[in-house]
């Protein structure tokens with residue numbers, strides 16, 4: 001069975017608020033595999049590249065300032081339908097609309113401080129992983145695999 005990969009980033013507010021372990025724990029306990037992770041400060045030009053699709057939006061400048069305001073945790077997670085299911089774990093963009101039980105629903109209030117990013121499609125996940133991890137990602141699979149996945 002081919003497993004998907006997605007790019008997940010804990011934004012500067014999530015790092016500052018001590019939510020790294022909480023976020024990782026939710027993805028781990030679900031049954032997804034952490035394939036790459038780094039805590040880094042990104043340059044403005046890099047943040048602009050990551051959010052290039054939103055460059056015409058009025059909030060673009062503020063969004064880029066937010067992303068460069070402190071370290072972020074960039075991760076690759078692997079699993080069955082991890083792109084769409086990861087978005088469900090993350091919750092709606094506006095945290096006030098995000099369901100309780102989701103990361104944004106449980107830990108955020110404002111759209112401009114929504115703790116986490118998750119790729120919105122398999123194609124964008126591929127692009128984002130290539131952008132953030134040009135060095136490549138780890139190859140491994142949990143020994144618990146047969147206890148999480150039927151095949």
Ligand SMILES: Nc1ncnc2c1ncn2[C@@H]1O[C@H](COP(=O)(O)OP(=O)(O)OP(=O)(O)O)[C@@H](O)[C@H]1O
Nearest residue numbers: 054059063092093111112113114116117118119120
């Ligand atoms: N109206 C807005 N005002 C301020 N910031 C916004 C607004 N809309 C979106 N953003 C910020 O831009 C990010 C990207 O917006 P997008 O529409 O791609 O939402 P998303 O896919 O849920 O979020 P992300 O890409 O971060 O996972 C949001 O997560 C949020 O931080």
